[in-house]
Amino acid sequence: MSGKNSAKASSISFRQNRLLLSNSVKDRIFLITILAPAFILLCFTIFIPIMKSVYMSFFDITLTNIKSAAWNNFANYRDVFSTGDFGTALKNTVFYASSVVIIQFILSMALAMILNMNIPGRKLLRTLVLIPWIVPTIVVALLWMWIFQPQYGVMNHILMGTGIINEPKTWLSDLKLAMPSVMIAALWRQLPFMTIMLLSGMQGIPEDMYEAAVIDGANKKQMFFHITLPFLANVIKTVTLVAVIENFKMFPLFWIMTGGGPVMATTTLAILSYQTAFTSLNLGKGAAIGVLWLLILILFSWGYNKLFSLRED
Amino acid sequence: MKKLACLLLAGIISVSMLAGCGSEEKAAQNSSASQSTAPQTAAQTSDNTPVTVKFANWGMSEAATKPVFEQIAESYKALHPNTTIEYVGIPYGDIKQQTFVMAASGNAPDIIQTHTAWFSTYATSDIVEPLDDLLGKEYIDDIIDSYKADYTYNGKLMGIPWAPSPYVLYYNKEIFKKAGLDPEAPPKTYDEMLDMARTISKVKADDGNKIYGFGEATDKLPINGLVALRNIYSFNGSVYDKDSKVNVNTPEVIETLKFYQTISNEGLSPAGAKLKDLRNLFSIGQLGMYMDGYYGKAVFRNLSGKGEAYDKVWGVALVPVNKTGKSVSIGEAHGLVISKDSKVKTQAADILKYITSKEMITQYHKSNDVLSARKSLSADPDLNDSDFARICVEQLNSYIQPLPANNPGMEQGYLEIATALQRVTVGKEEPAKVAQDLDAKLKGLLK
Numbered sequence: 001m002s003g004k005n006s007a008k009a010s011s012i013s014f015r016q017n018r019l020l021l022s023n024s025v026k027d028r029i030f031l032i033t034i035l036a037p038a039f040i041l042l043c044f045t046i047f048i049p050i051m052k053s054v055y056m057s058f059f060d061i062t063l064t065n066i067k068s069a070a071w072n073n074f075a076n077y078r079d080v081f082s083t084g085d086f087g088t089a090l091k092n093t094v095f096y097a098s099s100v101v102i103i104q105f106i107l108s109m110a111l112a113m114i115l116n117m118n119i120p121g122r123k124l125l126r127t128l129v130l131i132p133w134i135v136p137t138i139v140v141a142l143l144w145m146w147i148f149q150p151q152y153g154v155m156n157h158i159l160m161g162t163g164i165i166n167e168p169k170t171w172l173s174d175l176k177l178a179m180p181s182v183m184i185a186a187l188w189r190q191l192p193f194m195t196i197m198l199l200s201g202m203q204g205i206p207e208d209m210y211e212a213a214v215i216d217g218a219n220k221k222q223m224f225f226h227i228t229l230p231f232l233a234n235v236i237k238t239v240t241l242v243a244v245i246e247n248f249k250m251f252p253l254f255w256i257m258t259g260g261g262p263v264m265a266t267t268t269l270a271i272l273s274y275q276t277a278f279t280s281l282n283l284g285k286g287a288a289i290g291v292l293w294l295l296i297l298i299l300f301s302w303g304y305n306k307l308f309s310l311r312e313d
Numbered sequence: 314m315k316k317l318a319c320l321l322l323a324g325i326i327s328v329s330m331l332a333g334c335g336s337e338e339k340a341a342q343n344s345s346a347s348q349s350t351a352p353q354t355a356a357q358t359s360d361n362t363p364v365t366v367k368f369a370n371w372g373m374s375e376a377a378t379k380p381v382f383e384q385i386a387e388s389y390k391a392l393h394p395n396t397t398i399e400y401v402g403i404p405y406g407d408i409k410q411q412t413f414v415m416a417a418s419g420n421a422p423d424i425i426q427t428h429t430a431w432f433s434t435y436a437t438s439d440i441v442e443p444l445d446d447l448l449g450k451e452y453i454d455d456i457i458d459s460y461k462a463d464y465t466y467n468g469k470l471m472g473i474p475w476a477p478s479p480y481v482l483y484y485n486k487e488i489f490k491k492a493g494l495d496p497e498a499p500p501k502t503y504d505e506m507l508d509m510a511r512t513i514s515k516v517k518a519d520d521g522n523k524i525y526g527f528g529e530a531t532d533k534l535p536i537n538g539l540v541a542l543r544n545i546y547s548f549n550g551s552v553y554d555k556d557s558k559v560n561v562n563t564p565e566v567i568e569t570l571k572f573y574q575t576i577s578n579e580g581l582s583p584a585g586a587k588l589k590d591l592r593n594l595f596s597i598g599q600l601g602m603y604m605d606g607y608y609g610k611a612v613f614r615n616l617s618g619k620g621e622a623y624d625k626v627w628g629v630a631l632v633p634v635n636k637t638g639k640s641v642s643i644g645e646a647h648g649l650v651i652s653k654d655s656k657v658k659t660q661a662a663d664i665l666k667y668i669t670s671k672e673m674i675t676q677y678h679k680s681n682d683v684l685s686a687r688k689s690l691s692a693d694p695d696l697n698d699s700d701f702a703r704i705c706v707e708q709l710n711s712y713i714q715p716l717p718a719n720n721p722g723m724e725q726g727y728l729e730i731a732t733a734l735q736r737v738t739v740g741k742e743e744p745a746k747v748a749q750d751l752d753a754k755l756k757g758l759l760k
Binding site for chain 2: 258260264275281
């Protein structure tokens with residue numbers, strides 16, 4: 001009898017333990033399991049390549065002698081800073097990314113406000129505005145390269161036809177015009193995304209807020225700065241961060257339209273890193289540029305999030 | 314139940330991803346295992362053992378050359394039934410990166426098609442096999458001396474020139490007529506060429522568009538740095554001095570940069586042009602003169618939209634004489650190399666000999682105007698079958714100068730030369746200062 005009791009007691013205790021385990025660990029196991037596929041995918045596509053790049057940046061490793069990679073006492077990093085190329089590329093990248101994002105934000109906001117108004121053909125306009133976003137970036141680059149072609153490009157044709165310029169401009173070969181030309185192509189391609197995001201944010205703002213403001217005697221400017229902008233804060237934070245990152249790593253527009261030239265006028269970090277890794281085949285130095293570039297982006301994202309979280313507080 | 318389904322699904326996805334990686338790894342292992350056994354098979358080759366030679370090239374990706382490549386594989390197979398040429402078609406712009414990545418992952422093709430602008434990178438790497446023993450003295454001695462030098466590194470022949478081409482002067486006869494110049498009298502000297510270019514630049518095309526007198530490519534690409542050597546040489550300059558040390562801070566190189574600045578400042582040449590821009594402009598009658606390889610003829614026919622009829626519009630001449638007192642050009646080629654890791658080097662070398670043989674080059678010449686870099690074929694009537702071909706052959710055999718010695722930094726060096734051209738043309742910088750900076754850059758790169 002006592003044996004039976006003891007068996008029963010131990011069975012209950014086992015079941016309790018199992019229940020205890022179930023309560024505390026089961027959910028975690030479940031979570032880990034459903035996260036595993038995504039985590040494994042991220043490991044293979046992001047974490048491992050990043051770690052490999054960081055590792056490579058400390059070695060003398062080129063595709064021409066990949067079998068004899070050797071530790072080189074930070075020579076890749078010293079090389080990167082020994083010429084002014086990295087500084088020029090960083091300056092170009094920051095100038096391009098900040099200019100494109102600021103202009104894009106202003107134009108997108110204006111466009112979103114127009115599309116948010118009760119204007120005839122609003123639905124058609126909202127569809128049309130999406131067209132550049134559908135076109136792949138590489139196609140956009142080729143398209144604008146032909147538009148800017150100095151001898152038979154349509155840009156010179158229109159500007160000369162309307163008397164704005166007297167002789168053809170070499171848009172992509174001119175030290176002062178090359179960067180703005182690429183920026184125009186980038187803005188054309190990216191404007192729809194930010195416009196649509198801001199428009200969707202605007203449509204979520206309760207109409208009664210504006211009605212109350214009108215009753216209180218607020219003008220349009222006050223309504224914009226005290227209702228529209230605060231309500232859009234989260235959307236703005238997200239879309240500008242996405243735009244900054246997208247433009248910071250922009251490669252196809254520059255590579256196809258200018259190849260980083262003329263001279264160094266449009267050499268960004270993406271171009272410099274690619275040229276180092278795949279023209280010179282110096283994977284170590286290319287990786288060092290990539291690591292520095294990653295650090296800059298991480299610092300920027302951290303500062304950006306900090307800035308917005310301060311505003312939220 | 315839902316939880317269980319989720320778990321099952323997640324488990325299946327994770328396992329299949331890991332299995333996928335595993336199977337790839339296994340496949341890679343199998344592949345490397347088969348490679349390690351295949352070599353023995355190939356090395357021990359008896360005539361009955363089938364051998365496959367992988368040949369990475371961009372010719373198969375281009376409509377103009379694909380039939381020639383297919384014919385080479387077929388006719389070689391007819392002669393050697395046990396050897397199959399397997400083409401790995403890679404676009405021109407990607408072939409260097411892809412073949413180096415393939416070599417780094419132990420999957421190098423046996424033969425690789427290369428271009429002169431990046432041959433140095435191959436020649437100085439550890440993925441290419443020296444060819445001296447594989448090809449034999451007789452074959453190597455038959456290569457035009459300039460090309461032999463271009464394909465040598467540390468005293469060893471690292472590749473062979475295939476489809477070689479000198480740069481020759483193309484001029485548009487109709488534009489010459491329009492400008493009041495004799496269409497049958499192309500310039501003989503650089504001074505004459507500049508004078509003619511100035512005259513041509515004063516006339517307009519029928520549609521009112523500008524006509525450029527003489528075009529030089531100055532876009533930021535390694536090939537444009539390579540092409541600039543033609544002008545540097547003609548001004549008696551060089552990259553290396555008599556002691557084989559880098560020295561481009563010389564009066565000759567400065568004079569070359571001034572030449573580029575002059576044709577840019579005077580609007581004789583389109584600013585920042587690529588070679589393909591010059592070809593376009595020449596084909597649509599907006600460029601009077603420029604220098605290019607033998608392939609110009611096919612390009613003009615195609616781009617002008619007039620086909621063979623356009624042949625009457627243009628003429629060809631030797632590169633005009635400049636400071637050296639004779640015509641000077643450089644030789645380009647589609648170099649062929651054999652991978653160090655190839656297990657079928659003997660067969661690969663035999664294929665190189667076959668595709669550069671008189672029979673195959675003659676066929677390639679008939680379809681694509683290709684020339685030969687073999688001295689024994691220089692006077693061959695089949696390769697000198699037109700005035701155009703004779704000018705190209707004469708330039709190739711008598712007036713080309715070797716490129717600077719192969720160096721791991723040479724391709725980047727060409728890019729720096731192209732950047733220097735942009736600084737004097739687009740940036741309007743002082744040639745002497747640019748030459749000084751270029752000298753410092755090249756000294757760092759070409760150690």
